[in-house]
Amino acid sequence: MNSILQCLSNTEALVKELINLNKPALNYQSKTKGMVALEVIQTLRSMWSGDIRVYSIKDLKALMGNMKDIFKGTSHQDSNEFLIILLEYLHEDLNVHNSLTSLSGAEESTGEKAWGEFRRKNSSVIQRLFYGQQKSTVTCSTCQHSSVTFEPFFNLFVPIPSTSDKVTLHDCIQLYMSGENITGWKCPKCHGERNATKKFDISKLPPVLIIALKRFTQENDSWLHKKENVVMYPVQDLDMRRFTVRDSEQRYTNYDLYAVSTHSGTLKSGHYKAICKNYLTRK
Template sequence: MGSPKRKISRTGNVRSGYTGLFNLGNTCFMNTTLQALFNTPQLQAIFTSAEFFKHINELNTKGTKGVISACFSALLDSVWSGKFIAIRPELFLNAFASEVCADLADKRQHDAQEFQIYLLNALHEDTNKVTKPESFEQNYDGHDLATNAEDYKARQNRFSSSPINDVFNLRTVSQLSCSICRSTSVTFEEMNQISVELPQGTYYSQLNECLAKHFSDITLAGQNCWNCPKCKKPQIANRNTKIWELPPVLVIHLKRFSLSGGTFVKNEMTIDFETNGWMNMEPYLHSKALKQKSTYSLYAITNHDGTLNSGHYTSFIRNRISHEWLKFDDEYCTAISPDTLKSKKAFILYYTNQNFFSGHPQL
């Protein structure tokens, strides 16, 4: 019996952004992530073939010297060219395997969120303006939080600075307070997504409830006591974490998998999230943070169906030209109703605080 016919890229005129990606063997996790990133307008502005060379820092030894960025740019331009019904992204996969992470390119089932972390980090390092990063430690008491934040930002920019960070990174501030002496310690943190826990034992929850829980105060007690530098011993403490600075693109990861009894169990509850209006992130900002744009519009969803080791990824994308919601299932692209966006399969949500869709007024 002969080997199965190799699927090749299919040419043909389609609307811009309506091009699918062939599955190369359990690579749906890669395809859905790429579709979401290709439909992030801020990334398009950076990685078109005419622009991305300007951002490459070949002196950064942590990057790929522009290799993965070139492959990402070429595939992005091809997807938006309108000349392909579906593309076989084998050159990109091979470059990812050789330059970024071979383990995630072995044509086995993997986590879309993990793939995105590796890819964004590789694109960041390719475009990192800092050639010799200066490491630094935080030591803030929080008495003048605005000054602390400015000092941290200046140090962070000497450590890591790229257009990728400018698009995705949000900054949080966490304050620890000793229950005995009331001394405080403040730390800032950069992240390119918010991973929120889902409630257990229920079939439905709202995203704003999950975010409120994520940014609620926590008491550190028992084995988790804070080693207070003033008391010089472990003490019960309160930890308060809030957002200090929001990014243009906000990625929210719904943590559907948790370890139970040695195996990963999936939480298949339906999460209610804003799909047609603007989601307001102001309730999760620190009270002393600067006034900033805090409303976000949904433009992409990564969905997961099945179990951790045996599942399938699809993506819902709002095309920024036609404004139509599309479902990408590997090489297949079909129009869908916005009424079908919310489901127990929603895994990663992508929001932008910029109005790329006309007739969609911002709050």
């Protein structure tokens, strides 16, 4: 929890909006009745007040534990799972549209139409900063019919190639985008359960891009294990244009790294720490 909050606390646009937010701006009809947003806002205000050297997040931890049993106690949990759940709660607490839409895929004629429908029901600082849209294409191996779905995302959870002990972040993203072979897909054209291929393209990149590495994997029916491959990534100018839908207009394409949550240890135990660029000092 601490490492993720440190990363979020150095997300400049998020901090500036949340610490100046008034209580009436919250959605008290959400699952948490606005309580998660209130705790996060209080945490950020305290961290950036300059008056406190050490701040305890015990109240936020207790609240998250009440909402999700996995966050009760002191057992080892996945930081990316915490980030996903925290951002979902924050989005619901801050969403000015009470009629939430499902975050699953919608089969629309165009990505813009699907994105417009999503934004019509979802408007928060979380949506504005972190949400993008990806295009999923499933192609039937029998008749070659393709089914296209557009779905919002705020976290690219990318696998690590097993081909080398040292890979690049681009290698990981490319492996994710290249998709997978699936079985039992119900083809709407040839009307049967078929083998198919599924691939991804990004139709809309967000202002702030979150990428998580899938370190813990299960291969060849073995136990879960941690991949220790070295993943090299650019600190500045990560170019995502090669992964976008061809000829799509993108407002955001290049990204500078400012925060990393790292893990040392095993599946059952270990330690998370954050390495962040202070958005005030730029160091």
